[in-house]
Amino acid sequence: MNTTTERLPYTQPKEWLSVTFNWIGKILFHTVLIGCAFLSIFPFLWSAILSTRLREHIFTSDISLKLGGALFENYELLTEALPFWTSMMNSIQVTVLGTVTSILFCAMGGYAFAVYTFRGKNAIFATMLASMMVPPVLGLIPYYLIIQFLGLLDTHLAIWSRLQLRPLPSF
Numbered sequence: 001m002n003t004t005t006e007r008l009p010y011t012q013p014k015e016w017l018s019v020t021f022n023w024i025g026k027i028l029f030h031t032v033l034i035g036c037a038f039l040s041i042f043p044f045l046w047s048a049i050l051s052t053r054l055r056e057h058i059f060t061s062d063i064s065l066k067l068g069g070a071l072f073e074n075y076e077l078l079t080e081a082l083p084f085w086t087s088m089m090n091s092i093q094v095t096v097l098g099t100v101t102s103i104l105f106c107a108m109g110g111y112a113f114a115v116y117t118f119r120g121k122n123a124i125f126a127t128m129l130a131s132m133m134v135p136p137v138l139g140l141i142p143y144y145l146i147i148q149f150l151g152l153l154d155t156h157l158a159i160w161s162r163l164q165l166r167p168l169p170s171f
Contacts, residue, residue: 049065049066049067049068051071051074051075052067052068052069052070052071052074053067053068053070053074054068054070054073054074090156093156094156094159094160094163097156097160098159098160098163098164101160101163101164102163102164105164113125143162143165
């Protein structure tokens, strides 16, 4: 028993319908992206706006995007109350040194794992992967004790060396 079916003729989709949905989808997509970008940038914008106001005006209930007139006075108070420029230079020093050495060592390690074949390569690689599965918080107290034993407390080397002991950037 055979049944033959008749094919229906193929019809083209309405061109204007697909163009309209495509256009609406793009507008909706970009609207969501712009909203997310605004939500990401707003805290930085808000803190910059508040830095131009006096302390008495910051804690009032009115929310306004108007700039205040106390920008230079606030930054002068900041530099007098805290060692702002010293902290800024310390941050730049640790960041630049940590980034450059991390890129250098991790590029060399990644290249060695990718190109060379040597005895123990898989064991070392497995050890690196296993160490990435351990939460870094578990190593803070032993790291502190080691740094204290070496006499490196309150030094840049103590902060910088912590940045170098991570296996993650090798990937």
